[in-house]
Amino acid sequence: MTSPVPPTTPILVGVGQASERLGDPDFTGLSPVDLSAHAARAALHDTGVDAATIAAAIDTIVGVRQFEHSTPRAHAPLGTSNNVPRSVAARLGVQPEHAVLEVVGGQGPQHLVNEFARRIADGDNEVVLLTGSEAISSVRHFAKADQRPDFSETVEGTLEDRGYGLTGLTSSQQLSHGLMGAPSQYALFENARRARLKESRADYAASMGKLFEPFTAVAANNPHSSAPRTMTAEELVTVTERNRWIAEPYPRFLVARDQVNQGAAVLLTSVAAARRLGIAEDRWVFLHGHADLRERDLLDRADLSRAPSAVMAAEHALEVAGITVDDVATFDLYSCFPIAVSNVADGLGLAADDPRGLTVTGGLPFFGGAGNNYSMHAIAETVQRCRANPGSHGFVGANGGQLSKYSVGVYATTPTEYRRDRSAEIQAEIDAWPAVDNAAFPDGPATIETYTITHARDGRRKAIVVGRLEATDERFVANGLEDDDELVEFLATADEPIGQPIFVRAFGFGNRVTLTADRMRELRPVRAPGFRDSYEFxxxxxxxxxxxxxxxxxxxxxxxxxxxxxxxxxxxxxxxxxxxxxxxxxxxxxxxxxxxxxxxxxxxxxxxxxxxxxxxxxxxxxxxxxxxxxxxxxxxxxxxxxxxxxxxxxxxxxxxxxxxxxxxxxxxxxxxxxxxxxxxxxxxxxxxxxxxxxxxxxxxxxxxxxxxxxxxxxxxxxxxxxxxxxxxxAGSPTSVRVSLQLMNETEGIADTIAAVTHRSGALDELMIAEDTMEGLSAFGEKRPPQWKNR
Missing domain, CATH: 3.90.226.10 (2-enoyl-CoA Hydratase; Chain A, domain 1)
Known part of the structure; x- marks a missing residue:
């Protein structure tokens, strides 16, 4: 039956996935580009039409950034392509007019579907291939080998490189306090949520295990899963040598798994292009609802236990689709860490044991966290489920940064014309929320707002604390002192560290906290000004x-x-x-x-x-x-x-x-x-x-x-x-000192008369200074003054 929708209506017509695991009999050690190309070919075949015919129609190919392209300091030990999208296109035997490399973030795949669906609806594009991959497992394996493959390649052609997109996702404060890795960042949110819910450590750990236990069952049945094994809630949260602490409250099994070889691709077309190419309507899946929102920067957020923008994005996408959460048949909530799931589930009223499940892949710790491209796999799985159950709705929520960016898609086979969202209007509301005041150089009594303890492989532990100054309520981030086991033990064992008093002092190398001011003075005594006998530099x-x-x-x-x-x-x-x-x-x-x-x-x-x-x-x-x-x-x-x-x-x-x-x-x-x-x-x-x-x-x-x-x-x-x-x-040192003080005090006063009439205690000091009397006396007596600097 011909769909009664405009010819420019965007649809998903092909999805594909590719994967391999070290140790499997068919393991070949594909490069990231090869994995993307395998997934792209699968997406072309999924249309049911000759793959070469479809490939020739692609006007735009868009690549999701691999980890080795995700930061300025990222390293590709086996080499990489200078233009990943066009390298994939070359393997497909095509030269699209446009090639794009997306910014960093797990929101990327869903955001790209939303963006290019709009561009297709506006007539700017007709056939768009989205693709991405990670081969981290193979790269780490071969990097240690005597004979290593060379994954480097150079291809010609234009590329719209959108950059890293890291603005707002990092800061000098976070960098100097070891708050750069995702586990430590998300652990801060997780501990804040536990304190808000007033749950004990044991009860909260059990709830994280209960949330993720069903994910392992889905991953165990997914042929593309990197860890296909069912685990119990207790196994997931019990700390063992294999399931070691990463950043409390996260042992390793609750953390996104990056040791993967996975690729996924999605093909979008207009209805008109699909008809022209002969793609049958039973392959068509429509984007019923969508939204893209961004949270405030980490240290600016009013409540570190929530990310309301993600919930608002989910609610708005459902609103655009014209349905409620009860009408959704399948969910995939981005699951890099438990709170990424529970934050949205809380907002939508979804229970951990919802019979519909909260993942279609198995989730990032178990299916695998294929870098920025994970949600491309979720979209591919959702499309297949929508086709298998025509008329049902599938929901994909994709998260990037530190609960920072959230993109949502609501999918169904039911024909619908493209519906525009109000994300920009809602984003303006979010941007207008007041930011928390931050103290760059905090000093004095404070309280713990949230915290984590990171664990290195060699057993070293590091305390990261976000606190509030008692005097001003300004927020700060700080570490414990390296030689202060007392703080680490308190954070690790106290019934509830959050809300407890601490003491903070700012140093050039960063902010440091102890449990008391006396402890700070004991470990880092304030140095009385004075000269040493010698210096090294x-x-x-x-x-x-x-x-x-x-x-x-x-x-x-x-x-x-x-x-x-x-x-x-x-x-x-x-x-x-x-x-x-x-x-x-x-x-x-x-x-x-x-x-x-x-x-x-x-x-x-x-x-x-x-x-x-x-x-x-x-x-x-x-x-x-x-x-x-x-x-x-x-x-x-x-x-x-x-x-x-x-x-x-x-x-x-x-x-x-x-x-x-x-x-x-x-x-x-x-x-x-x-x-x-x-x-x-x-x-x-x-x-x-x-x-x-x-x-x-x-x-x-x-x-x-x-x-x-x-x-x-x-x-x-x-x-x-x-x-x-x-x-x-030769002049009075007191007069020199007072002159400099007056210059300092009036430097910021723009009005000349206001500066001239500025009242300063320095002048009062000058009136009674011995040097003042000496200068006047020496002048009258026609002798050199004898300055005392007092």
Whole structure:
């Protein structure tokens, strides 16, 4: 019977899957591209029409990103294609007009169905092939072999590479606190949900096992499953050597399984194209409802125990389809971790033992988490079930990020014209929700909002805590101290850690929590300002009231790494606390460089790279610098080196000096004050040019433009800085200090008169200072003043 729908109505006409397992007799070690191509051929054959005829009609091929293409640092040990979609197309013997590589995220396959269904409905496309795969199991296996296959290939042709799409899915706060892996992120949500439900650890573990036990039964009967074995709820949650902890409350059996070799593909056409190609109507499946929504960024969410946007997407897709949850025959709720299922099931009122089941594949921990492409398998299974039970509805929910993105499709064989959704309108509502205030440098008493403990294979445990400051209710993320077993044991054994008091302190390398302030003081005593006898990376010399600080890493052109930053912070803390030191000079050892900036070799080694709270060189983020610091720039001041010099009150350079913010040349940004200070110290156009190009400024030009105070002959920058320091020390150190304080206090006051009339306690100090009286007396008595700095 001819369907009474417009000719541009989008339909799914072919689905295919491919898989292989290590150890199986027919294992051949297919590459990811080969797996995608096998699945694509299966989808073409699934149309019931000659595959070559269908392939020739494809106008667009879209690839779901593999893990090895999913982050800037991802590695393909056996090589990869430069253009995966066109590599697949080449195996099919076709050259589609368009090739697309989708962004990262498990929402991708369902989002692509939604997107290209709309484009077909709008007449922009007619025949679209969606495909994706992972061969992680084979890649890991062959990477250890003496003879390894080469999966690299180069194909010609255009590609719309949409990028990684990681914006909002990661942050420097998460990175510096080990909150990058999916298990630790989802464990935070899971523990928050358990606390909200007021369940014990044992009861909640049992409920996770009960939720996933039926999934294992489905996986056991799926020929494409990577782990086809039925397990009991107790087996799933009982920690053993094989089922070890990953991130509490998750043992390994509850975590998405990436050790897979799986591919899947879906073919979409318009009704008109299907008729032209001779695809029988019993192969047609219609997209009845759909939605795509995104959650707030992880640390901005009001409630870490829920992801309401996913529920809203599910409800809206059902609304578009014109049905209720009771009308759905099959579900596949994305199941990377239990909460990804329970979050949506809670919102839709679905029980863990719903007789319809919550998966059609067996779920990511058991069927397999084929990277970003898992839901392509769910769609393929759903299409087959819709065909087997005409008129029934199948629901696919696809999740990406950290419960971040959710795409939904509702499918049925019943003909229906394309229905547009209101996802953009609903997304605007979500985006307007207020964000939780976050504290970048939290200090003081706090309470635990949620937590997890990650477990390394060697037994090391790491506490990750999200907390709220008692004073401000600001949220923060922190770790436990490496030597604090007390916190880890409390999180692992307390009846309910969430809501309990803790103490947090911010360090340059990250935020750290202990159970009490006394415990923090015991493990990390606050260092009283003072100088050591010697330093490893810095030399310090006192000459009366003058302090000279020399960065002593000439072999690295005085580039700085975290241990050097820590020493410089300690030194300048001591300088500003010592009343007998009135002026400081910072310079670099040797005659080649003042400071070449960040030690990129150290950074590239994979070691943690950070600045102390006072910033690069202990200066660039230091507030209240009320004693002069002079930069004596000998040679190059690049990147962080120039940022350090600009943070100083005065700058003396030798004639050979070269100054630049060179970060853009190595893919970085001058975030240690360079992009802020340079436009305030130079004409904006000049500063912008330097920031965007990395252009070097010579000594004379820097002087002419006002970036430096003085140019000396080559090799004489330190001598010139000493002369300038002597001129400063001829004046009252109290007057110098108060002058700098007044400058600091009024810097942000735009109105001149308001700044001039600003009341400052520093002036009250000056009125009663001994140095003030001494200066006036010495002037009247026509003698040199004897300053006391008090």
């Amino acid at each position: 810095v030399e310090v010399a006192r000459d009366g009231h003058l302090l000279e600080v020399t960065i002593n890493r000439p072999q690295a052109r005085n580039a700085l790494h975290p241990p050097a930053h820590e020493e410089l912070e300690e030194i300048f803390d001591a300088y500003f606390a010592d009343p007998d030191l009135w002026v400081a000079i910072i310079t670099g050892a040797g005659d080649k460089a003042f400071c070449a900036g960040n030690d990129l070799i150290y950074t590239a080694s994979g070691k943690q790279s950070y600045f102390p709270r006072s910033g690069f060189a202990g200066l660039t983020s230091r507030a209240g610098m009320t004693k002069p610091v002079i930069a004596a720039v000998n040679g190059y001041a690049m990147g962080g080196g120039l940022e350090t010099a600009m943070a100083c009150h005065l700058v003396v350079v030798d004639s050979e000096a070269k100054l630049a913010l060179s970060e853009v040349r190595v893919g970085l940004v001058a975030a240690a004050g360079g992009v802020v200070r340079l436009p305030r110290q130079l004409p904006v156009k000049t500063a912008t040019e330097m920031i965007l190009t990395g252009r070097r400024l010579g000594a004379q030009e820097a002087l002419e433009r006002g970036l430096v105070n003085k140019v000396t002959p080559a090799g004489q920058a330190l001598a010139g800085a000493r002369e300038l320091a002597a001129e400063i020390m």
